[in-house]
Amino acid sequence: MCQSAASCASLKLRKFTAGKLTAPVIQYKGISFQASQRFLRATSYQSSLGSFAHEGSLKSMQVANSRSKAISMRAQSRAGAHLSSFQSESPTSKKLEASSGDMNGTRGIIFRQLFDTSGSCTYTYLLGDPGAKEAILIDPVLEMVERDLAVVDDLGLELKYVLNTHCHADHITGSGAIKNLRPTVKSMIAEASGARADIHLQPGETVHFGDRHIEARATPGHTDGCMTFVSRDNGGMAFTGDALLIRGCGRTDFQQGSAETLFDSVHSQIFSRASRFAYPAMITGRHHSTVLEEKTFNPRLTKSKEEFRSIMQNLGLPYPEKIDAAVPANMACGIQD
Numbered sequence: 411m412c413q414s415a416a417s418c419a420s421l422k423l424r425k426f427t428a429g430k431l432t433a434p435v436i437q438y439k440g441i442s443f444q445a446s447q448r449f450l451r452a453t454s455y456q457s458s459l460g461s462f463a464h465e466g467s468l469k470s471m472q473v474a475n476s477r478s479k480a481i482s483m484r485a486q487s488r489a490g491a492h493l494s495s496f497q498s499e500s501p502t503s504k505k506l507e508a509s510s511g512d513m514n515g516t517r518g519i520i521f522r523q524l525f526d527t528s529g530s531c532t533y534t535y536l537l538g539d540p541g542a543k544e545a546i547l548i549d550p551v552l553e554m555v556e557r558d559l560a561v562v563d564d565l566g567l568e569l570k571y572v573l574n575t576h577c578h579a580d581h582i583t584g585s586g587a588i589k590n591l592r593p594t595v596k597s598m599i600a601e602a603s604g605a606r607a608d609i610h611l612q613p614g615e616t617v618h619f620g621d622r623h624i625e626a627r628a629t630p631g632h633t634d635g636c637m638t639f640v641s642r643d644n645g646g647m648a649f650t651g652d653a654l655l656i657r658g659c660g661r662t663d664f665q666q667g668s669a670e671t672l673f674d675s676v677h678s679q680i681f682s683r684a685s686r687f688a689y690p691a692m693i694t695g696r697h698h699s700t701v702l703e704e705k706t707f708n709p710r711l712t713k714s715k716e717e718f719r720s721i722m723q724n725l726g727l728p729y730p731e732k733i734d735a736a737v738p739a740n741m742a743c744g745i746q747d
């Protein structure tokens with residue numbers, strides 16, 4: 411699944427002249443490369459940490475191997491897990507004009523899928539209205555708050571709400587830290603979660619940002635307070651949290667989990683209702699899926715309820731490493747001070 415941050419840190423920078431776009435020699439898995447100007451423009455470096463960072467997929471880089479033979483390598487970090495850190499360059503002098511409505515090459519909703527490179531494999535979603543420039547974040551992760559806010563700022567957006575699909579057990583939410591840094595931001599989570607937040611959501615409620623909104627649907631089963639957030643934009647996008655994962659689903663063996671409840675939730679609130687795309691909280695090897703794909707191919711949720719119950723009883727998964735820290739912190743809306 412995902413690689414640890416430590417194992418991702420094998421890209422070492424040997425020589426870099428700050429300020430000048432000279433080609434540094436870098437080492438990657440024992441091979442020396444010389445980065446092209448194009449590579450340098452697409453990335454930023456942290457020589458002290460021996461790591462590099464960039465926004466989005468690394469498009470291409472020109473390298474020379476240890477025998478100084480120039481080769482062209484096309485590298486795409488599918489999960490972002492190959493990077494030791496993601497850091498936005500966020501030049502303060504630059505701002506993209508979100509109201510141009512062209513952030514995605516379309517005039518539609520602003521949408522970014524952001525990945526937690528610190529280890530939990532969580533996806534955070536940024537949705538923004540290009541007209542009003544208002545935005546929401548779904549499932550931010552504490553360690554990635556700086557990166558998330560940099561993206562918000564780069565796009566000239568004002569963050570209104572941070573929403574949590576549920577009380578996570580594998581990472582600490584970034585909600586509290588974001589509220590510290592941006593005091594006007596309000597945090598949200600389902601009332602049924604029992605967790606602290608500025609606003610407690612009820613099933614069926616809508617959350618507005620500019621002319622856009624998402625609808626909160628109750629999808630309990632992984633936890634009591636799980637919600638799926640549904641946007642009508644882009645043909646319908648369902649942010650399913652851990653209720654529905656791509657070709658999988660959230661475990662049901664702790665935090666009030668119930669296989670029967672999860673089965674009913676996913677079938678009644680996601681599979682039976684119009685939404686084209688499904689965006690999970692966690693990577694399982696793919697970025698997103700469609701509801702139709704999951705209805706057809708999900709190896710757990712295409713089974714009968716009885717079979718599903720038996721699959722869920724026999725997963726035999728170890729507890730998440732951070733559960734003891736994450737659950738109490740998330741019940742308190744993350745780290746606040």
Ligand SMILES: N[C@@H](CCC(=O)N[C@@H](CSS)C(=O)NCC(=O)O)C(=O)O
Binds near residue numbers: 580660661662
């Ligand atoms: N290795 C991870 C935890 C993996 C895990 O248990 N994931 C949960 C969601 S976070 S509570 C889950 O529901 N997984 C479903 C599955 O089928 O894997 C860690 O230690 O953090």
